[in-house]
Amino acid sequence: MFNLRYPGGIWLILAGHILSQFTLALATDPQRCVIKRTEDPEVDDSTAILHTVKKCSRNSIIEFTPGNYSLFTPVSFLGLDNVTFLLNGNIILPSNITRVQVEINSTLNQPATYAIPWIYIQGTNVQVIGSESFEFGRFYSFGQQWWDLGIRTLRPHLATFNVTNGVLKNLKIIKPIAWGWSIPGQNIHISNHFVDAKPDNATRDDTISFPFNTDGFNLSGKNITVDGYYGHNGDDCVSVINGARDIVAKNGYCGFSSHGLSIGSLGRDGAVHTVENVLFKKWTMDGAVYGARFKSWTGGRGYGMNIAWEDITLVNVSTGVFITQNYYDQDKGPKPPNPSNSSTKIINIAFRNFKGGLGTSWTDGSCISDPCWNYVPGLDEPKAVILDLYPDTATNITLKEINIQPFNNPGGTPNVICDPAALSEAEESTLGFKCANGPFIPA
Numbered sequence: 001m002f003n004l005r006y007p008g009g010i011w012l013i014l015a016g017h018i019l020s021q022f023t024l025a026l027a028t029d030p031q032r033c034v035i036k037r038t039e040d041p042e043v044d045d046s047t048a049i050l051h052t053v054k055k056c057s058r059n060s061i062i063e064f065t066p067g068n069y070s071l072f073t074p075v076s077f078l079g080l081d082n083v084t085f086l087l088n089g090n091i092i093l094p095s096n097i098t099r100v101q102v103e104i105n106s107t108l109n110q111p112a113t114y115a116i117p118w119i120y121i122q123g124t125n126v127q128v129i130g131s132e133s134f135e136f137g138r139f140y141s142f143g144q145q146w147w148d149l150g151i152r153t154l155r156p157h158l159a160t161f162n163v164t165n166g167v168l169k170n171l172k173i174i175k176p177i178a179w180g181w182s183i184p185g186q187n188i189h190i191s192n193h194f195v196d197a198k199p200d201n202a203t204r205d206d207t208i209s210f211p212f213n214t215d216g217f218n219l220s221g222k223n224i225t226v227d228g229y230y231g232h233n234g235d236d237c238v239s240v241i242n243g244a245r246d247i248v249a250k251n252g253y254c255g256f257s258s259h260g261l262s263i264g265s266l267g268r269d270g271a272v273h274t275v276e277n278v279l280f281k282k283w284t285m286d287g288a289v290y291g292a293r294f295k296s297w298t299g300g301r302g303y304g305m306n307i308a309w310e311d312i313t314l315v316n317v318s319t320g321v322f323i324t325q326n327y328y329d330q331d332k333g334p335k336p337p338n339p340s341n342s343s344t345k346i347i348n349i350a351f352r353n354f355k356g357g358l359g360t361s362w363t364d365g366s367c368i369s370d371p372c373w374n375y376v377p378g379l380d381e382p383k384a385v386i387l388d389l390y391p392d393t394a395t396n397i398t399l400k401e402i403n404i405q406p407f408n409n410p411g412g413t414p415n416v417i418c419d420p421a422a423l424s425e426a427e428e429s430t431l432g433f434k435c436a437n438g439p440f441i442p443a
C-alpha cells in the first residue's frame with residue numbers, strides 16, 4: 001500500500017491496483033482539532049485523545065484546552081505527519097500505582113529499546129508545544145509515592161519522541177515515575193523544559209524517597225538541541241546514549257541531586273555502543289553527584305568521540321569531572337572478567353571552564369549498597385576530578401580553565417583521583433593537570 005499526494009490536497013490511497021479510498025481535504029483551512037475533555041477527573045480521556053489524534057494525524061493542529069486530561073491508558077501516536085500539539089492543558093497519569101503497573105504489564109504500546117513509555121510519538125514534522133502559562137503544559141505522574149516505596153518494577157518512563165523534524169517546547173514534567181523523555185528521533189529542537197522530580201519530604205542524602213532514575217532526557221537520536229532546562233531530579237539531567245550524534249545541550253540548571261550531564265552508560269555486556277559530537281554548554285549543577293560524566297561498562301567495545309563540556313558552574317557537587325571506563329554493578333558481586341581486554345574508547349574529550357565548589361559528601365541517597373554504585377578505589381571525599389580509565393583506550397583528554405574549590409574554602413585546593421599508568425602515550429603532556437592521586441595541580 002502507498003499514498004500519493006496531489007496538489008490541492010487530494011489524497012489517493014492505492015491498495016494494489018484497486019483505488020480503495022478517495023478523500024478531499026481542505027487545502028486552505030489548516031485542520032484544527034480540539035480534544036474534548038471530561039470534567040470528571042475519574043474518567044479516562046485516553047479514548048477521546050486517541051480518536052482525535054487518529055482523525056487529525058496529518059496537516060493538523062491538535063489542541064488541548066486549559067484543564068486536566070486524564071491519560072489513564074498508555075497511548076501511541078503513530079505515523080503523524082505535520083502535526084502540532086498545543087498542550088494548553090495538562091496530562092494526568094493514574095495516581096494508583098497498581099493501575100499503572102497493570103497497564104504496563106499488558107500494554108500494546110510500541111516497544112521502546114529499553115522500557116515502556118506511557119506516551120509514544122512517532123512521525124515526521126511533529127511539534128509538542130506546551131502552554132506559556134506555568135500552570136499548564138504539565139505532565140503529572142505522581143512519582144513521589146513510587147520513590148517513597150522504592151518501587152522499580154513495571155515502571156514506565158513518560159514518553160518516547162521518535163520523530164524526524166520535531167519540536168518540544170515549554171513542557172513541564174511533574175513528579176515523573178522514572179525518566180522523562182527518550183529521544184531516538186532526528187532533527188529535534190527542545191526548549192524551555194522543566195522537570196520537578198524533587199521529593200517533597202527528603203534531602204539529597206536521604207536513602208528513603210530518593211527519586212532514582214528520574215533522568216530528564218535520554219538522547220539516542222541525531223541532530224538534537226536542548227536549549228533551556230530547569231530541573232530538580234535524582235539522576236542524569238541529560239544522558240546521551242548509544243546511537244547519539246550531533247547533540248547540543250545548553251543553558252540549563254540541574255538541582256536536588258543530579259547525576260550529571262552524562263555520556264552513557266555505554267558498552268554494557270560488551271556492546272558496541274557509540275556516541276559522537278556532543279557539546280554541553282553553560283550549565284549550573286547544584287548539589288549534583290557529578291557535573292560532567294562519561295560512563296562506560298567494563299568490557300565495552302564502542303567509542304565516545306568529540307565530546308565537550310564548557311562553561312559549567314558547580315555548586316556543592318560531589319565530583320566535578322568524572323570518567324569511568326570500568327563501570328560494573330558493584331552491589332551484585334565482583335567485577336566481571338574482561339578476557340579480551342576491551343573497553344569503550346574515548347577519543348577527543350574536553351572539559352573547559354569549570355568553576356565553583358564541591359559539597360560535603362561524595363555520594364547521595366541513591367547509595368544503598370556497600371560498596372556504593374558510584375564508588376571507585378580511593379573515593380572518600382568530594383573530588384574535583386576522577387579519571388578511572390582503562391589503559392591505552394582514551395586519547396586526547398583535555399581539561400582547561402578548571403577552577404574548582406573544596407567545600408566552603410574558596411582559597412583551597414581540591415583533590416583528584418587519577419592513575420598515570422592508565423594514560424595513553426603522551427597524554428600526560430596534554431591532559432591539563434597532573435595525573436596523580438592528590439591535589440589538583442594544573443599543568
Ligand SMILES: *[C@@H]1O[C@H](CO)[C@@H](O)[C@H](O)[C@H]1NC(C)=O
Nearest residue numbers: 030031058059060061082084
Ligand atoms: C502543515 O499543517 C498546517 C496545519 O497545521 C498547514 O497549514 C500546512 O500547510 C501544512 N504543511 C504542509 C507542507 O502541508
Ligand SMILES: *[C@@H]1O[C@H](CO)[C@@H](O)[C@H](O)[C@H]1NC(C)=O
Nearest residue numbers: 041066067068069090092140
Ligand atoms: C490538575 O491535576 C493536578 C494533579 O492532580 C492538580 O494539582 C491540579 O489542581 C489540577 N488542575 C486543574 C485545573 O484541575
Ligand SMILES: *[C@@H]1O[C@H](CO)[C@@H](O)[C@H](O)[C@H]1NC(C)=O
Nearest residue numbers: 095096097098099100102103
Ligand atoms: C488501584 O488499581 C487497582 C488495579 O486497577 C485496583 O484493583 C484498585 O482497586 C485501585 N485502588 C484504588 C484505591 O482505587
Ligand SMILES: *[C@@H]1O[C@H](CO)[C@@H](O)[C@H](O)[C@H]1NC(C)=O
Nearest residue numbers: 101102103104105106153154
Ligand atoms: C504481569 O503479567 C504476568 C503475565 O500475564 C503475570 O503473571 C503477572 O502477575 C503480572 N504482574 C503484575 C504485577 O501485574
Ligand SMILES: *[C@@H]1O[C@H](CO)[C@@H](O)[C@H](O)[C@H]1NC(C)=O
Nearest residue numbers: 110111112113122160162184
Ligand atoms: C523509531 O522509529 C524507527 C522507524 O521510524 C524504528 O526503526 C525505531 O526502532 C524506533 N525507535 C524506537 C526507540 O522506538
Ligand SMILES: *[C@@H]1O[C@H](CO)[C@@H](O)[C@H](O)[C@H]1NC(C)=O
Nearest residue numbers: 165186187188189223224225
Ligand atoms: C538539525 O535540526 C534542525 C532542527 O532542529 C534543522 O533546522 C537543521 O536543518 C538540522 N540539520 C541538519 C544537518 O539536518
Ligand SMILES: *[C@@H]1O[C@H](CO)[C@@H](O)[C@H](O)[C@H]1NC(C)=O
Nearest residue numbers: 148149201202203206208209
Ligand atoms: C516521605 O513520606 C512518605 C509517606 O509518608 C514516607 O513513606 C517516606 O518515608 C518519607 N520519606 C522520608 C525521607 O521521610
Ligand SMILES: *[C@@H]1O[C@H](CO)[C@@H](O)[C@H](O)[C@H]1NC(C)=O
Nearest residue numbers: 113114179213215218235241
Ligand atoms: C534512560 O535512562 C534510564 C535512567 O537512568 C536508564 O535506566 C535507561 O537505561 C536509559 N535508557 C536507555 C535506552 O539506555
Ligand SMILES: *[C@@H]1O[C@H](CO)[C@@H](O)[C@H](O)[C@H]1NC(C)=O
Nearest residue numbers: 286287315316357358359360
Ligand atoms: C552548600 O551546602 C551548604 C551545606 O548544606 C549550604 O550551607 C550552602 O548554602 C550551600 N551552598 C550554596 C552556594 O548553595
Ligand SMILES: *[C@@H]1O[C@H](CO)[C@@H](O)[C@H](O)[C@H]1NC(C)=O
Nearest residue numbers: 337338339340341342343391
Ligand atoms: C589481556 O590482558 C592480560 C593482562 O595484561 C593478558 O595476560 C592477556 O593476554 C590479555 N588478553 C588479550 C586477549 O589480549
Ligand SMILES: *[C@@H]1O[C@H](CO)[C@@H](O)[C@H](O)[C@H]1NC(C)=O
Nearest residue numbers: 307308348349350396397398
Ligand atoms: C583533541 O581534541 C580537541 C577537541 O577537544 C581537538 O580540537 C583537537 O584537534 C584534538 N587533537 C587531535 C590531535 O586530534
